[in-house]
Amino acid sequence: MSLIQAILVGVVAALTQFEGGWLGECKLREPVVTGFLVGLILGDVTKGLIIGAELQMMWMGATGIGPTAQLNIGTGGTMGTAIALTTGKGAEIAITFGLPVAVIMQFLGTLLMTAYSGVMHHADKLIDQGKDKQVEYMHYLCGFCDFMMYFSLTFIVMYFGNGAIQGIVDSFPEWANAGMAAVSKILPAMGFALLLNLLLEKDLIPFFILGFIITAYTDLTMVAVTAIAIGIAWIVYLLKSSSMQAKVDEWEE
Amino acid sequence: MSKNNIVSAENNLTKKDFRQIFWRSFTLLGSFNYERMEGLGFLYAIRPALRKIYKDDDEAYKTAMHRHMEAFNMTVAPSPFVMGITVAMEENAKRDPNFDVTSINAIKVALMGPLSGIGDTFFWGIFRIIACAIGVSFAKEGNIIAPFALLILFNIPNFLTRWYGLKFGYRNGSTMLTQMEESGKMELFTYCAGIVGVAAVGCMIASWVGLTSPLTFTISGSKIVIQEYLDQVMPQLLSLTATLIIFGCLRKKIKVVYIILGIIVVGFLGGVFGILG
Numbered sequence: 001m002s003l004i005q006a007i008l009v010g011v012v013a014a015l016t017q018f019e020g021g022w023l024g025e026c027k028l029r030e031p032v033v034t035g036f037l038v039g040l041i042l043g044d045v046t047k048g049l050i051i052g053a054e055l056q057m058m059w060m061g062a063t064g065i066g067p068t069a070q071l072n073i074g075t076g077g078t079m080g081t082a083i084a085l086t087t088g089k090g091a092e093i094a095i096t097f098g099l100p101v102a103v104i105m106q107f108l109g110t111l112l113m114t115a116y117s118g119v120m121h122h123a124d125k126l127i128d129q130g131k132d133k134q135v136e137y138m139h140y141l142c143g144f145c146d147f148m149m150y151f152s153l154t155f156i157v158m159y160f161g162n163g164a165i166q167g168i169v170d171s172f173p174e175w176a177n178a179g180m181a182a183v184s185k186i187l188p189a190m191g192f193a194l195l196l197n198l199l200l201e202k203d204l205i206p207f208f209i210l211g212f213i214i215t216a217y218t219d220l221t222m223v224a225v226t227a228i229a230i231g232i233a234w235i236v237y238l239l240k241s242s243s244m245q246a247k248v249d250e251w252e253e
Numbered sequence: 254m255s256k257n258n259i260v261s262a263e264n265n266l267t268k269k270d271f272r273q274i275f276w277r278s279f280t281l282l283g284s285f286n287y288e289r290m291e292g293l294g295f296l297y298a299i300r301p302a303l304r305k306i307y308k309d310d311d312e313a314y315k316t317a318m319h320r321h322m323e324a325f326n327m328t329v330a331p332s333p334f335v336m337g338i339t340v341a342m343e344e345n346a347k348r349d350p351n352f353d354v355t356s357i358n359a360i361k362v363a364l365m366g367p368l369s370g371i372g373d374t375f376f377w378g379i380f381r382i383i384a385c386a387i388g389v390s391f392a393k394e395g396n397i398i399a400p401f402a403l404l405i406l407f408n409i410p411n412f413l414t415r416w417y418g419l420k421f422g423y424r425n426g427s428t429m430l431t432q433m434e435e436s437g438k439m440e441l442f443t444y445c446a447g448i449v450g451v452a453a454v455g456c457m458i459a460s461w462v463g464l465t466s467p468l469t470f471t472i473s474g475s476k477i478v479i480q481e482y483l484d485q486v487m488p489q490l491l492s493l494t495a496t497l498i499i500f501g502c503l504r505k506k507i508k509v510v511y512i513i514l515g516i517i518v519v520g521f522l523g524g525v526f527g528i529l530g
Contacts, residue, residue, distance in 0.1 A: 024279030024415070025329050027381065027407045032388040036400040046395035053392035053399075056385055057461050071509075099517075103510065116286035120322070123293055127318045130311060132300060135318065139297045142284035175525050182524025185464045186495055186516050192458050193499035194509070199378045199450045200500075207448045211455025216488040222386055222456055229452035233445040240441050 001042075001086050001162055008041045009082045010155035016074025017109075017150040022143055029074030031055035031081070038081045051081050054091035055098060058184060061191030072109060075150055076102025082158060087169045092177060095184045097165070101157075105150070112149060116142050207232065260423075264306045264344060274298050274340070275419055278333045290326035295336070302340050306347050316354075317343060323358055327365050328372030333415045335364050337422025371443055378450045380410050386457065462492035467530045491529075 001009075016029035027033065031052045039048015059073045080098020087093060123138040200208060207229065214225055258268040277298040284293045296318060303321070307314035327335065338360060346352040388403030468479040483490045502512050523529030 021283040021285065022280045024411065025282070025376075026279075026411060027384065027404055030385055030388065030400075030403060032385065032392045032403050033400040035392065036397070045397060049392040049395045049397070049399055053389045056389045056392065060382070060385060060457065060461070099513075103513070113286050116284055117288040119284065120286060120289045120293060124319070124322060127315055127322065130315060132304065132314075132318065135293075136297055136300065139280070139284045139293050142286075142293075143280075146283075178527070178530070179521035179524035182529040183517050183520035185462070185530065186520045187513075188462045189458070189464065189492060189495040190499050190512065190516055192454055192462070192496050193503055195378065195382070195454050196451070196496070196500045197503040198373060199447055199454065201447065203444070204447050204451045208451040208455045211452030212459050212489075212493060213455075215456040215459035216493075222390070222453070222460060225456040226383065226449065226453050229449045232452075233448040236448060237441060237445045241438065244437060244441070 001082075001158055003159065005041055006155050006159035009038060009078060009158050010151040012037045012041070013075045013078040013154035014147045014151035016078060017072075017146050018143070019074065021146055029077070031059060031073065031077035034074065034077045035081045038078055038085065042082065042085045044085055047085060048081055051084050051091045051094045052077070054184070055080060055094055057191075058095060058187045059191055060188060061194035061196075071102040072105035073102055075105040075154060079154060079157060083165055083169075086162065087166055089169060092180050092184055093169055095187070096180050099187075105153070108149065108153070112145060116145075261344060263348070264308075266302060266305055266340070266344075270302050270305065271419060271423070273301055274336055275333060275416055278329075278336060278415060278419070281329050281332055289322060289324045291332075292322045292325050295325045295332075296321040298333075299336050299340060299343075303343060306340075306343050310347075313347075317346075320354065320358060325361060325365065326369075328369045328376060330376050330411050330414045331368045331372045331418055334368065334418030334422035334426060335361055337419045337424075338364075338426035341423050341426065374443055374446055374450065376411070379446055379453075380407050382450070382453055382457075386453070458492055458496050459489045462489070462496065464491040464495055465530055466491060467527055 012034060016034060019026055019028035031054075032049065033052070035048040035050075035052020035055065036045060037048075039045040039052075042048070055073075055077050059071065059077070076098040077094075079101045080094035080096075083097045084090060084094035119138050119142060123135050126132075126134045126138065196208070210232075211225055211229060214220060214228070215222075220228075260266050260268055260271060280297060281291050281294040283297070285291060299321060300318065303314060303317050307317060321339070339357060342357045342360065346354050346357065384403045384406035387406060388399045391399035391402055466479045466483065470477045470479075487493070499512060499516070502515075503509075520529060
């Protein structure tokens with residue numbers, strides 16, 4: 001990987017972090033997007049997208065709700081894809097490297113978020129002194145630290161860790177590949193379990209079963225199943241809101 | 254539309270000021286920390302408006318800035334709605350010396366829970382899922398449209414919610430909220446959105462996990478393929494089982510990091526010994 005490429009990959013990783021903090025969670029961190037960008041930088045967009053799709057499915061449910069996230073999928077996806085592309089391997093390698101990176105980066109992120117508490121106290125003092133513009137600089141300072149940490153760590157691993165990573169990848173035995181392949185099959189289940197944890201209430205269980213069974217036993221596509229679900233949701237809304245209205249009418253009479 | 258673009262004549266708040274809040278609201282998480290959470294980000298978004306409201310009263314301006322440095326935490330997309338309400342209430346506070354300023358933060362805190370709940374359901378549970386699902390289906394074929402489809406699909410609701418949330422929040426936020434809560438419509442709407450969300454998750458488990466067992470036995474000359482038996486019980490049985498086991502662990506409040514470690518151990522051993530694949 002050339003110096004320029006390593007810098008650009010570092011910028012992509014930092015951008016995925018900026019996405020949450022400064023760009024309103026606009027979803028630049030999703031692996032499909034980072035796969036595309038890293039592919040562009042390393043000269044194989046198609047493969048970048050395909051690896052991105054695999055990582056995306058694995059992290060579909062990585063609903064890092066704000067800063068309470070458990071996985072930094074932005075940096076993990078960026079580095080994982082970059083390593084898979086430079087070593088000429090597939091999605092398993094992206095997962096093997098991307099997952100630990102996502103866990104470690106999230107941990108480092110929590111350290112930063114702890115440190116920023118100190119910045120808040122300084123901001124309080126600045127308000128007392130009436131320096132309102134400088135209060136805003138404190139906000140920018142946190143952004144600058146974020147950018148530098150994610151950029152420099154990614155850059156260092158990409159630029160200086162290249163040889164070591166290639167060595168690890170090449171010495172991977174066949175049985176370890178089989179093991180990682182199975183892990184990468186179960187990890188998407190983790191994502192969907194996280195989503196269920198967010199969404200599923202008792203009253204919604206029948207609709208979950210419906211979605212699964214229709215897809216498992218028929219050839220309907222995702223778009224078709226979603227459309228059916230929207231139809232059902234609409235009907236439920238109409239029925240319930242008219243019964244609510246009826247109750248209000250009764251009560252008024 | 255009036256030419257001068259004045260939204261609030263008494264404090265000279267213009268459309269430009271509201272556009273500024275809108276854009277600044279994107280940086281809400283920019284200085285997130287475990288003590289004030291999005292506090293500084295919230296202050297950053299509305300500070301120029303506060304300056305205008307308290308242009309001739311530096312002490313009140315400082316107090317107001319302290320007020321909005323307090324802890325605040327919310328899913329980001331609906332937060333401009335709260336910013337709109339806040340600016341309207343600060344104007345009330347300026348106008349009426351008897352106005353109880355503690356009610357401003359009371360409203361902000363009261364909105365954190367419900368709006369985050371609704372926001373998470375829609376933005377993390379539904380918009381993100383649909384945008385990513387469509388992104389994946391393009392990306393699998395190496396189609397260059399994938400990242401653009403994902404970003405556009407997600408950000409249309411993201412931008413609209415922010416812009417109109419800010420507007421409605423400022424104009425008639427507090428009245429609208431009490432009305433919707435009293436009629437129960439909001440709860441019903443969220444529930445119906447949940448229907449689409451969980452059905453989509455069920456669909457994705459069936460189509461995307463794809464966990465199988467390569468295990469085969471040879472008993473008295475005939476080959477037995479375990480997966481064929483599993484498929485007869487139900488297609489994608491292992492995928493569903495794995496998801497539900499992990500879901501059970503989550504509901505038991507087992508830490509995600511431990512669950513991931515468990516998956517790596519079980520999956521790796523299962524793969525090495527040819528039980529899972």
